[in-house]
Amino acid sequence: MLKCPICRNPNTKLKYTINKYTYYDCGICQTLFLHPQPTVKQLAEYYKQEFIYEAGSQYEKRIRDQAKRTLKNLKEMNLTGKSLLDIGSGLGYFLDEAQKTGLDATGIEPSKKFAALSRKLYRTNVINADLELFFKNNRHKKYDFITMINVIEHFNNPFKQIAIVSKLLKKDGILYLETPNYNSWLYMIEKEKYTFLTPPDHTYIFSSVSFSFLIKNDSSLKTRDTLTYSYPEHLMGILKNLLKNKKNQILLNDSMQANKENNIAISKSKTIKYMLFDKALSMISYKILNYFNYGSFLELYIRKI
């Protein structure tokens, strides 16, 4: 039996095998975790050769829109906050938006290339380091806001990272965490084809319950708000998946060739109809995914008391 690294539950289940990597599921804290964890060498190789940063330029507009929403919330939660640290700052879109609101923003980015690009394009203050190295050299520093956007799911030991972040937060400071959501429609529908099961870089898929365990040992951290959000295409992905399953069912149930052809024609016309609705539908109704926090990304605002 393999113990859950988050809540210590001894009854975890082997759930998925993807490219020789195995994910286990913990039903108590609702977490998926990679086991065995990739070695430092494996990860280094992976990031060098295969990893495509999600914060790519094709997503610039949506990253900036989401950044504006997050920054507005952060400022409302700490009205006098001035300094911000963004861990894993990528190309610097979030940092750039933070600077525009008048915050004194610093980024940490392990990729030398991205750190350099971010400095050059947006005059951001980015330190080329990972969190542990940064902390080693900046133990005295404290920030009003710390953001980790699609970062925590990459670490081998999230407890350690949260402990460091807690030390870097000022009293009344806010930590913002954004990460793929275990309790999402997207995961429920896609299952083993889940968009964010990308070993070895995603070592964990968390839920809001996982975080209650992750911050339990640190009495100075209190969750202030839990939200979720989704990208429009996630709704379309879910609908198409449902449609595809329906189509397969029709094909399986029919043994007669004539009926089969007929059904293919029907499902084709249905597909075209859905595609026509793609744009209108995704613009308006993707927000329904977020009701009851079943959106694709989990967003946590955690206060240091």
Ligand SMILES: [Zn+2]
């Ligand atoms: Zn667990």
